[in-house]
Amino acid sequence: MIKVSVIGSGNVGFHLIKLFHNSKGIELCEWYSRTLNFDKRIKVVNELSNLNQADVYIICVSDESISKVSNELTFNEKLVLHTSGSTPFDAINKKNRRGVFYPLQTFSKSKDLNYSNIPICIESEDKNDLELLKILSNKVGCKFYEINFEQRKTLHLAAIITNNFTNFLFSLSKELVEAKDLDFDILKPLIKETVNKIHKLDPNEAQTGPARRNDSNIMKTHQKMLIDKNQKKLYKIISEMIIEKYGN
Amino acid sequence: MIKVSVIGSGNVGFHLIKLFHNSKGIELCEWYSRTLNFDKRIKVVNELSNLNQADVYIICVSDESISKVSNELTFNEKLVLHTSGSTPFDAINKKNRRGVFYPLQTFSKSKDLNYSNIPICIESEDKNDLELLKILSNKVGCKFYEINFEQRKTLHLAAIITNNFTNFLFSLSKELVEAKDLDFDILKPLIKETVNKIHKLDPNEAQTGPARRNDSNIMKTHQKMLIDKNQKKLYKIISEMIIEKYGN
Numbered sequence: 001m002i003k004v005s006v007i008g009s010g011n012v013g014f015h016l017i018k019l020f021h022n023s024k025g026i027e028l029c030e031w032y033s034r035t036l037n038f039d040k041r042i043k044v045v046n047e048l049s050n051l052n053q054a055d056v057y058i059i060c061v062s063d064e065s066i067s068k069v070s071n072e073l074t075f076n077e078k079l080v081l082h083t084s085g086s087t088p089f090d091a092i093n094k095k096n097r098r099g100v101f102y103p104l105q106t107f108s109k110s111k112d113l114n115y116s117n118i119p120i121c122i123e124s125e126d127k128n129d130l131e132l133l134k135i136l137s138n139k140v141g142c143k144f145y146e147i148n149f150e151q152r153k154t155l156h157l158a159a160i161i162t163n164n165f166t167n168f169l170f171s172l173s174k175e176l177v178e179a180k181d182l183d184f185d186i187l188k189p190l191i192k193e194t195v196n197k198i199h200k201l202d203p204n205e206a207q208t209g210p211a212r213r214n215d216s217n218i219m220k221t222h223q224k225m226l227i228d229k230n231q232k233k234l235y236k237i238i239s240e241m242i243i244e245k246y247g248n
Numbered sequence: 249m250i251k252v253s254v255i256g257s258g259n260v261g262f263h264l265i266k267l268f269h270n271s272k273g274i275e276l277c278e279w280y281s282r283t284l285n286f287d288k289r290i291k292v293v294n295e296l297s298n299l300n301q302a303d304v305y306i307i308c309v310s311d312e313s314i315s316k317v318s319n320e321l322t323f324n325e326k327l328v329l330h331t332s333g334s335t336p337f338d339a340i341n342k343k344n345r346r347g348v349f350y351p352l353q354t355f356s357k358s359k360d361l362n363y364s365n366i367p368i369c370i371e372s373e374d375k376n377d378l379e380l381l382k383i384l385s386n387k388v389g390c391k392f393y394e395i396n397f398e399q400r401k402t403l404h405l406a407a408i409i410t411n412n413f414t415n416f417l418f419s420l421s422k423e424l425v426e427a428k429d430l431d432f433d434i435l436k437p438l439i440k441e442t443v444n445k446i447h448k449l450d451p452n453e454a455q456t457g458p459a460r461r462n463d464s465n466i467m468k469t470h471q472k473m474l475i476d477k478n479q480k481k482l483y484k485i486i487s488e489m490i491i492e493k494y495g496n
Contacts, residue, residue, distance in 0.1 A: 011456070063466070086466055105438055106456055111448055117437040145434060154428045155435075157470050158421035162435055163442045164457030165486045166414050171451035171493075173406035180402045186393060187403075187410055188447065189365040190353055194411045195443045199436065200359055203419035208259070208354055209412030218311070218334055222405050230489050237485060238413045241478050245419075 001027050002136055005051055007069060008060035009033035011107035012083050016060060017042065019115045025139040029054040048072045056136065058083060058101055059092070066091045079129050085156025088149050089125060099124030099133060102152060103142070106163045115140065121147035121155060172231065204245075211242035249275050250384055253302040255317060257281035259355035260331050261308035265290065267363045273387040277302040296320045304384065306331060306349055307340070314339045327377050333404025336397050337371060347372030347381060350400055351390070354411045363388065369395035369403060420479065452493075459490035 004020050004027070006013055014036070020028045021042060031037070034046045045051055048069065059082045061069050066082045070093040073080065080096040082089070089098040102121040105113065120142045122133040130146065137144035147155065170191065174184040197206045210218040219239050226232045252268050252275070254261055262284070268276045269290060279285070282294045293299060296317065307330045309317050314330045318341040321328065328344040330337070331351060340346040350369040353361065368390045370381040378394065385392035395403065418439065422432040445454045458466040467487050474480045 063463075086469060104434060106441055106445065106454075108445070108449065108454060108456065111445055111454070113441065117440075119434050119437060147430075151428045151430055153469075153473065154424055155430065157473055158424050158435055159438055160457050160470065161417050161424075161483075162421045162439050164455065164459065164490070165417055166439075166442050167446070167451050167454050167456075168486055168490050168493075169409050169413055169417075170446055171455065172489075173410045174451055176402055176406050176409075180399045182395075182399055182403065186352060186367050187406055189367060190407055191410050191414075191443055191446065192365075193354055193361065194414050195439055197354065197356070197359055198415070198418055198439070201356065203415050203422055206354075206356060206359070206415050207412065207419065208356065208415075209408050211412065215311075221334060221401075222408065225401065225405055230485060230492070234485050234489065235409075237478060237482050238416055241420075241482065242412070242416050244478070245416075 001025060002056060002132070002139065003027045003029050003054040004056045004058065004136070005030045005032070005054040006058050006060060007032040007048070007051075009036040010060060010062075011109055012103065013060035014109050015107045015113060015115075016058060016083070016103070019140050022115075023140045026136075049074045051075070055079065056081060056132070057096075063087045063091075067093070070096070079124075079132065081133075085121075085152055085159065089123060097124075097126055097129055099126075099129050100152065101133060101136070102147070102156075104155060104159060106159075115142065118142045120144045121152055123147060123149065123152065172234075207242065207246065209242070211239040212246055214243055214246075249273060250304060250380070250387065251275045251277050251302040252304045252306065252384070253278045253280070253299055254306050254308060255280040255296070255299075256308035257284040258308060258310075259357055260351065262357050263355045263361060263363075264306060264308060264331070264351070267388050270363075271388045274384075297322045299323070303327065304329060304380070305344075311335045311339075315341070318344070327372075327380065329381075333369075333407065334401055337373060345372070345374055345377055347374075347377050348395075348400065349381060349384070350395070350404075352403060352407060354407075363390065366390045368392045369400055371395060371397065371400065420482075455490065455494065457490070459487040460494055462491055462494075 006016050017031050020026045030043045030045050033044050037044045057080045063084050076095045078096050080092050081099045081101040085102050089100050092098040100123040104119045120137045122144050124130045223232050254264050268274045278291045278293050281292050285292045305328045307317050311332050324343045326344050328340050329347045329349040333350050337346040337348050348371040352367045368385045370392050372378045471480050
C-alpha cells in the first residue's frame with residue numbers, strides 16, 4: 001500500500017485525487033485543498049503544515065508556485081513530486097527527495113476521464129524512487145514513461161500544439177459555421193475521423209487538402225472569406241508550412 | 249432502385265464507389281475511371297462518351313475540371329452532381345439538371361471509413377431533384393443536410409481548418425517529439441481526449457493551456473524551443489488569438 005497525499009485543487013489535483021481515491025493499492029492520505037472537496041471520505045487539510053505522514057506527496061500547483069509550496073512543507077526526506085511539464089525537479093526544495101509525475105493529458109473538472117490510458121512521465125533524483133514511481137503508475141493502471149527534463153519540455157510543447165491549438169481550431173471552426181446558421185455538430189464526424197486516421201496512418205501520409213496539393217485558387221478564396229486579420233494570417237502561415245513540407 | 253454512375257477515381261470517387269457498391273437500393277451502373285478498379289463486378293468505362301443510362305451521375309474530379317467534364321457528357325436532362333465544397337452547381341453544363349452531393353469527410357484510399365456517419369451536404373437547382381438527393385442519402389445510410397453555396401463554402405473552409413490544419417499540427421508534434429527520441433504514440437491518448445472533450449464540452453469551454461491563462465513565461469520558453477521560423481510564428485499567432493479570445 002503506497003500512501004499518497006495530493007497538494008492543490010486545480011484541474012490536475014482534482015483528477016489525481018479521483019484517480020488515487022479509486023485505485024486499489026493506494027491509500028489516499030490527505031488532500032491539501034483550500035476550497036474544494038467532493039467526497040466526505042477524502043480527508044482535506046487547508047494548511048500545508050497540517051499534512052501528515054505519507055510516502056509520496058504530489059504538488060499540483062502552477063509552475064511558479066511549486067518552489068514556494070515545497071519550501072513550506074514541514075517534513076524532510078519524503079518523496080515530493082510535481083506534475084509540471086515545464087519545470088525541473090530541482091524547483092522542489094531539496095530538504096525532500098524529488099521527482100516528477102507528469103500526466104500527459106488534458107484535464108477539466110467538468111469532463112470525466114478514462115484514467116487507464118494516461119501516459120505518466122516519471123523522473124526522479126534517486127534511482128530507488130524511480131522504482132516507486134513505476135509501481136505507483138502501475139497501481140493506478142497508467143502506462144509510465146521514463147522521461148528526462150529535455151524530453152518532458154518537448155512533450156509539453158507538443159501537448160500544447162496537439163491539444164490547446166487543435167481545440168482552438170475547433171472553436172474557430174465553430175464560430176465560422178455558426179455565423180452561417182450551421183450547427184457545429186455537422187463537423188464532428190470529420191473531426192473524429194481526423195483522429196481515427198492517425199491511429200492507422202502516419203499524419204504525414206494522412207495530410208490532404210488545398211495546401212497539400214498547392215491549390216492556390218482555393219487558398220486565395222479562403223483567405224478572402226476570413227474577415228479577421230489574425231484568422232487570415234493563421235490560414236496563410238499553416239498553408240505555407242504545409243506547402244513547404246510537401247514541396248509542391 | 250436508384251441508378252448511379254460515378255465519374256472520377258480520386259479519393260472521393262474511390263470511396264463513393266465503395267459506398268454505392270455496398271448499399272441496398274442503389275444500382276451502381278458505371279464508374280468512369282481511367283486507371284483504377286478494385287472489384288470485377290464494377291463496370292468501368294474509360295471514355296465519358298461511353299457512359300450509359302443512369303438516374304444520377306456524380307462528378308468527383310478536381311474543382312477546375314468539373315466544368316470541362318460536364319461539357320463532355322453526351323446525354324441531356326439527367327441529374328448531374330458534383331462533390332465539391334467550393335464550387336457552385338452552375339459549374340456543371342446546363343444541358344443537364346444540376347446539383348451537389350458534398351460529403352463532409354476526409355478520404356484517403358488507404359484508410360477504410362464508416363460511411364454511415366458522413367454528413368452529406370445536398371443542393372439542387374430543382375426541388376424535385378432535392379427529394380431524390382434526400383432519398384439517395386438515406387439509401388446509403390448517411391445523414392443529409394440542405395446546404396446552400398454560401399454555407400457550403402464556409403463548411404469547406406471549416407473542414408480545412410479542423411481536418412487539414414489539425415492533422416498538420418499532429419505531424420508537427422510528431423516531428424518535435426521524434427527529434428527527442430520519443431514515440432509519437434505517447435501523444436495519442438491526449439489527441440483522442442482532445443476530440444472526446446468536444447463531444448461533451450463546447451470547445452470554448454474545453455480550452456486550457458498557457459495562452460488560455462496568459463502564462464507568458466511558458467509561451468516565451470516554447471517560442472525559444474522552436475528553432476524553425478515558421479513554427480515560432482505559428483505558435484505566436486495561435487497563442488495571441490487565444491489570449492485575445494479569452495481576454496486575459
